[in-house]
Each structure stands twice: as C-alpha cells, then as structure tokens.
Amino acid sequence: MKKIKSIVALSFIALTLFSCNKEDEQVQSNQGSLKVTPEVLNKISSLSLNTSDVQVIKNTKLDGTTEDAFLIEGDIIITQDQLNKMDLHGGITTEQYRTTNLVSAPRTIRVVGLTGTGTSALSTNMRNGLQAAINRYNNLGLSINFTLTFSSSTSGANIVVRRQTGSAGGVAGFPSGGNPYNSVTLYSGLDTYSTNVNAHVAAHEIGHCIGLRHTDWFSRQSCGQNSNEGTAGVGAIQIPGTPSGYDSTSYMLACFSSSVTGAFNSNDVTALNYLY
16 A cells, blocks of 8 residues: 555556455355345445445354355445345435444443454554544544453454454444444554554444444545445435535545544544434
C-alpha cells in the first residue's frame, strides 16, 4: 500500500486506494449450491446494498469450520440464511446509515483481540489500532460501550478480532438477534501500516458488527467507481443531521487510503449518537 497524495488516476493495480477487504481472498469461490442469482441480487438491492461485485466465498468461522456466504461490497459477509431474514422495513439507508439489525442497547460488548504465536494473533500495529478504535467508540458515551482484552482465549467474547494472511483491509458482518457480528478479520497487509490506518480499519469493521454500512454504498466513489444504483430501498430515512451526498471523510467509506487518521468525522458522530 503506497501513500496517497491524490485521488487522481485511481487504480487498484497501482494500489492507490484500498478496499476494506483483502484483494487476494484466501476464502475460495464456492463451487457448490450457493449462487449469485437474479433473485439474490434483487434481495441485496432491496436492502440498499450495492450489487456491483457480489461474490460467493468460503468463509472461515472462529471454530475453524467453513460456511458458504456472499461477500458484498468487498468486506461484508452474509450467509443465505441471514440474507433471507434481513428486511429493510424503512431502515436508514442514506449517507451514514444502518441495517435494521442493530445491537440491543444498553449493553457492554466484550471484544477480544487474539494474541499468541499463531498466524491469527494480531500484530503490534493491529493491537494498537484496535485499542485506539475502541477508545474512540467509548469516548462518544453511546448506549453501547466496549471492553477490550488481548488474549489467546475467546471465552466470553462478543466480538473476536483476528489476523489472517492477505493484503491490507478486513471483513466483518452484520448483527443478528440483537447481538453484534461475532468476528472481525484484519489482514496481514496492515502489519506494516500505521496505527492510524489500523485504527481506521478496526473501527470500520466494528461499525459493520454493530449495524453500520458503507456511506457510499450507492456509488463506491471512495474506490474510484461509479456504480450508482439509484433509490434502492423504498421508504429509506436519512439520519437527521447527516448529508445526503458523498461524505469524503467518513470512516465507513467502502475504501480507504494510507492517509486516513482513524478518527470519526462530525457526521459519523451524529449517526452513532442517533443510533446508539
């Protein structure tokens, strides 16, 4: 990942911008029954999620087993069962926005950052970035707060943050049943990047775990794309106080550069306080 001085001549080959997922997914394309059908794309579109690059993957769960899943917008993992159960129901879908699946509040969310000698142990920069991300969430005084422990044990954890081999970025998923998604995966490409970059990616993926989606889902403009899907999601409600257009500094943009600071901008703070 090279430092960004400009977003002119965007190119994935030149590594000028980075999706929040790793480019070289270890998860393998599923050759089984799970398919990206027109029905699946219609369902994804109805949830105001971008359908421009939906993939079928083998997702490795915390227990080491794999499951068939869709990878949506580069870093959001959704199984067929989860997709079937999700419904927009007029949920917030513009700029800073959420899924209708939120974490039940008030509550404390227990986060474990994996340590040890294996490849799933977080690097020093990942640990420092994760701590900074948790601090930033807790400093907002939300109705959800986080505790962070670094351990080789996942006992009692609501969210486990682990490392896997891959280029800079991460993946996570959405809440279900009032509980946050149970894992964040940070990829080894982040090892050599600053605490700020690691804090940004950790906070972004935790944002998915508590129900936030990409602020530029409609266009993926942060990735140098223009895949505007119009007004998918009838009855969408904008979060009061947040912009309806592109927000170039939101921590929930689909892609990021090496100049990110990891901080929440004022619109992010407004959205988080509105939701929690």
